[in-house]
Amino acid sequence: MIEVHNVQKSFNGNQVLKGITCTFETGKCNLLLGGSGTGKSVLLQCIVGLMQPDLGSITFDGTMFTNNKVQIRQEIRRKIGMLFQGSALFDSMTVYENVEFPLKMLTPEMSREERRDRVEFCLKRVGLENAGTKMPSEISGGMKKRVGIARAIAPNCTYLFCDEPNSGLDPLTSIKIDELIHEITHEYGITTVVVTHDMNSVIEIGDHIIFLYKGQKLWDGNKDEILNAQVPELKEFIFSSSLVRAAKKVDDETEGGLAAATTDEAINI
Amino acid sequence: MVKSFGEFLLFIQSMLTRKERLRVLWNRTMDECVTIGINSIFIVSIVSAFIGAVTCVQIAYNLTNPLIPKSTIGYMVREMTILELAPTITSIVLAGKVGSSIAGGLGTMRITEQVSALEVMGINSASYLVLPRILASMLMFPLLVIVAMALSIVGGYLAGSLTGAVSAQEYIEGIRTDFIPYNILFALIKSVVFAFLVSAISSFKGYFTEGGALEVGNASTTAVNNSIIAILVADFALAALLL
Ligand SMILES: Nc1ncnc2c1ncn2[C@@H]1O[C@H](COP(=O)(O)OP(=O)(O)OP(=O)(O)O)[C@@H](O)[C@H]1O
Ligand SMILES: [Mg+2]
Numbered sequence: 001m002i003e004v005h006n007v008q009k010s011f012n013g014n015q016v017l018k019g020i021t022c023t024f025e026t027g028k029c030n031l032l033l034g035g036s037g038t039g040k041s042v043l044l045q046c047i048v049g050l051m052q053p054d055l056g057s058i059t060f061d062g063t064m065f066t067n068n069k070v071q072i073r074q075e076i077r078r079k080i081g082m083l084f085q086g087s088a089l090f091d092s093m094t095v096y097e098n099v100e101f102p103l104k105m106l107t108p109e110m111s112r113e114e115r116r117d118r119v120e121f122c123l124k125r126v127g128l129e130n131a132g133t134k135m136p137s138e139i140s141g142g143m144k145k146r147v148g149i150a151r152a153i154a155p156n157c158t159y160l161f162c163d164e165p166n167s168g169l170d171p172l173t174s175i176k177i178d179e180l181i182h183e184i185t186h187e188y189g190i191t192t193v194v195v196t197h198d199m200n201s202v203i204e205i206g207d208h209i210i211f212l213y214k215g216q217k218l219w220d221g222n223k224d225e226i227l228n229a230q231v232p233e234l235k236e237f238i239f240s241s242s243l244v245r246a247a248k249k250v251d252d253e254t255e256g257g258l259a260a261a262t263t264d265e266a267i268n269i
Numbered sequence: 270m271v272k273s274f275g276e277f278l279l280f281i282q283s284m285l286t287r288k289e290r291l292r293v294l295w296n297r298t299m300d301e302c303v304t305i306g307i308n309s310i311f312i313v314s315i316v317s318a319f320i321g322a323v324t325c326v327q328i329a330y331n332l333t334n335p336l337i338p339k340s341t342i343g344y345m346v347r348e349m350t351i352l353e354l355a356p357t358i359t360s361i362v363l364a365g366k367v368g369s370s371i372a373g374g375l376g377t378m379r380i381t382e383q384v385s386a387l388e389v390m391g392i393n394s395a396s397y398l399v400l401p402r403i404l405a406s407m408l409m410f411p412l413l414v415i416v417a418m419a420l421s422i423v424g425g426y427l428a429g430s431l432t433g434a435v436s437a438q439e440y441i442e443g444i445r446t447d448f449i450p451y452n453i454l455f456a457l458i459k460s461v462v463f464a465f466l467v468s469a470i471s472s473f474k475g476y477f478t479e480g481g482a483l484e485v486g487n488a489s490t491t492a493v494n495n496s497i498i499a500i501l502v503a504d505f506a507l508a509a510l511l512l
Binding site for chain 2 (some may be wrong): 045048049050070074077078080082084085086088089090091102105106108161
């Protein structure tokens with residue numbers, strides 16, 4: 001479980017995070033939802049330690065992360081896997097070497113054969129067992145995201161962070177990536193945090209959703225509660241998507257499963 | 270100016286704390302050596318051979334007094350290329366080639382979040398990416414300078430013989446007159462210093478790139494500019510100190 005307590009961050013007097021307190025639960029897909037510019041990426045970077053919050057604290061399973069000793073921060077960082085918005089694959093290495101890289105660096109005691117097995121397992125897990133010899137410039141955006149996921153989970157991470165895993169992907173590929181993240185989370189009991197502004201993801205994989213608005217947390221709950229949330233900003237955000245409006249209508253008329261309806265419509269696009 | 274110099278020192282310090290395992294550092298350094306050495310040897314050879322040739326021909330043109338022996342041409346070519354032209358011109362050429370590739374490479378890694386990806390894995394990106402580049406430059410620059418010294422003397426020899434400005438025998442006689450081995454050491458010291466300046470300045474510019482592709486281009490250009498200025502200032506300082 002990751003606990004974020006009263007995290008604040010400003011850039012040149014412009015306060016981006018205004019004291020955020022929330023928890024990300026173990027074994028669940030925790031979604032950080034919010035419009036553009038609300039500080040989702042900044043919060044994520046504060047949590048993984050790429051940025052230092054001005055105030056507040058972050059603990060990983062009870063261990064303090066902010067302002068702790070370098071060794072302890074390092075220990076925690078080695079348990080973190082991250083999928084970046086642009087995948088951030090190392091473009092001088094092949095797909096295989098990309099996935100192998102964290103193993104080489106973080107677990108030097110692993111033998112070459114063990115490493116090869118692990119890399120092959122991870123590539124297979126994301127459905128890319130045949131792409132190992134390709135360079136990142138030779139594969140599509142969706143494949144890059146998969147490689148990014150494989151690289152993040154290769155060293156058996158305990159925490160997985162994904163910054164907009166489905167930006168720039170077509171709806172069907174998005175759903176597949178979402179499902180992959182969801183499955184991996186449940187399979188290995190990882191604490192996953194996904195930054196998104198995509199309502200499809202919310203309804204697909206939102207085990208626990210945190211809604212950010214202008215640097216503040218306005219709401220949190222699960223995907224079944226979100227459609228009935230009584231926060232005006234959240235309502236406006238959710239129902240700006242005509243897909244969700246349509247789904248809601250179907251839901252109201254038939255009392256059927258909302259998630260099912262949305263997924264079907266998404267696939268029909 | 271003062272602020273960025275302070276930042277530069279902090280950057281060098283961050284690179285030296287929390288280093289990677291020695292084997293990783295060694296492998297990375299060797300990789301960079303291959304890139305820097307192989308990619309630069311062609312241009313360095315061409316430039317130094319022509320510099321030797323031009324120096325020889327021009328000295329011969331200026332040397333009209335019949336009392337001065339022709340072998341002086343060989344002597345002067347040797348002195349000029351070993352002391353100044355080989356180390357300095359080679360380093361300036363390398364500032365353009367190695368400096369821009371270091372700054373461009375690191376800048377691209379920064380804006381595509383590859384640097385952040387390393388940091389998230391708990392790797393000190395400065396020491397993983399930058400230290401091997403600096404070490405590799407400090408190893409390869411002197412070697413390239415030795416190649417440049419040899420080739421410029423050969424260039425002078427060929428130019429002298431081909432144009433008839435100086436006979437092969439006289440040229441070689443000049444080359445062998447009053448040789449001071451310390452000059453070679455001095456040139457090598459210079460090249461190590463220049464290597465550090467070029468690689469560290471270019472890494473600094475590239476590593477802290479912010480923005481997009483345009484900024485990566487700008488970082489490369491400033492890296493080369495600043496490296497060349499640093500080389501010339503250091504050249505003067507070293508000559509004043511060590512000669
Ligand atoms: N390094 C930085 N320096 C200055 N301001 C920044 C920096 N990073 C982010 N900001 C500001 O913080 C605000 C929030 O940015 P952030 O990237 O977190 O938005 P976001 O919620 O991730 O949006 P999106 O969904 O578009 O990615 C923006 O107004 C941005 O200008
Ligand atoms: Mg963002």
